[in-house]
Amino acid sequence: MTIVHHLNNSRSQRVLWLLEELDVPYEIKRYQRDPKTMLAPPELLKVHPLGKSPVITDDGVTVAETGAIVEYILDRWGNGRMAPSATIDKLRYTYWLHFAEGSAMPPLVMTLLFTELPKRTPFFLRPVVAAVCGRAQSSFLNPQIARQLDLMESELGRGDWFAGSEISGADVMMSFPVEAAANRFGLRERPNLKRWLAAIHARPAYAEALEKGGPYAYA
Numbered sequence: 001m002t003i004v005h006h007l008n009n010s011r012s013q014r015v016l017w018l019l020e021e022l023d024v025p026y027e028i029k030r031y032q033r034d035p036k037t038m039l040a041p042p043e044l045l046k047v048h049p050l051g052k053s054p055v056i057t058d059d060g061v062t063v064a065e066t067g068a069i070v071e072y073i074l075d076r077w078g079n080g081r082m083a084p085s086a087t088i089d090k091l092r093y094t095y096w097l098h099f100a101e102g103s104a105m106p107p108l109v110m111t112l113l114f115t116e117l118p119k120r121t122p123f124f125l126r127p128v129v130a131a132v133c134g135r136a137q138s139s140f141l142n143p144q145i146a147r148q149l150d151l152m153e154s155e156l157g158r159g160d161w162f163a164g165s166e167i168s169g170a171d172v173m174m175s176f177p178v179e180a181a182a183n184r185f186g187l188r189e190r191p192n193l194k195r196w197l198a199a200i201h202a203r204p205a206y207a208e209a210l211e212k213g214g215p216y217a218y219a
Contacts, residue, residue, distance in 0.1 A: 001025065001026070001027055001058075002019070002025070002026040002027070002058040003026065003056060003058070004019070004026055004027070004029070005031065005047050005056065006029065006030055006053065006054070006213060007031045007032075007052075007053035008032055009215065009217050010040075011176050012066075013213050013216050014066055014070070014172050014176055015054045016209035016213045017175070017209040017210075018070060018073055018074075018169065020205035020209045020212075021167075021203075021205040022082070024077045028213070030214075031043060031053060040053055047062065048062060054069055058076075066100075066101060066173065067097055067098060067173060070097065070169045070172060071097075082168045082169050084164045084168055089163050090163075092170070093162075093164070095170075096155075096162040096163055096174055097169055097170045099174075100176065100177055104174070104177035104181075105176070105177050107141045107144045107145050108177060111137055111184065112184075114134075114136055114137050114141070115133070117133055118133055142185075145181060149181060149187075149190060149193065150190075152174070152178065152190075153190045153192050153193050156192035156193060156196050157192050160196070160199065162174055162196075171196075178196070179197065183217070
């Protein structure tokens, strides 16, 4: 039986969604973030040396990193579903599958860090830290995120999904950064991204995964 080591409000929600799309039986082992640090609990270190989620265990095999998990699941249970085989669509699929964590998430995580850092700084240093963090966001991170969102918007102008005419693992991977960006910046003047986000939220498998996974701030 496949076990999803599921951390609340995390990237592992995508793994539940993919398993629901493929109708693969699985169990959820739940972990809760530390309410002060928002880090994963030390129990996850028993599953994987980095102690992070997502991670799955399946018949003695442990797989970490969302992209690797998505590829493992599709290789094992996809039977050709949700992984395009046509040359052009396959190239797009591979690109967006890796873009999600390789390019899209780092500036979003840095934005969250720079937003939270001043709040955790001693009071007398807070104005200086807030000014430095604000400058980094406005001059570097925000333009980079806007450029990436423009690229996503343009790509979705080619069709309903990120890699062809059918939903794929690339859409599963892209859900987290798009939801995070929508939550933090909004999607004004980006109708294609708004349409795509509404489409994934309307899928029964997405709703079922959300019900099983629990509250998810980006949904």
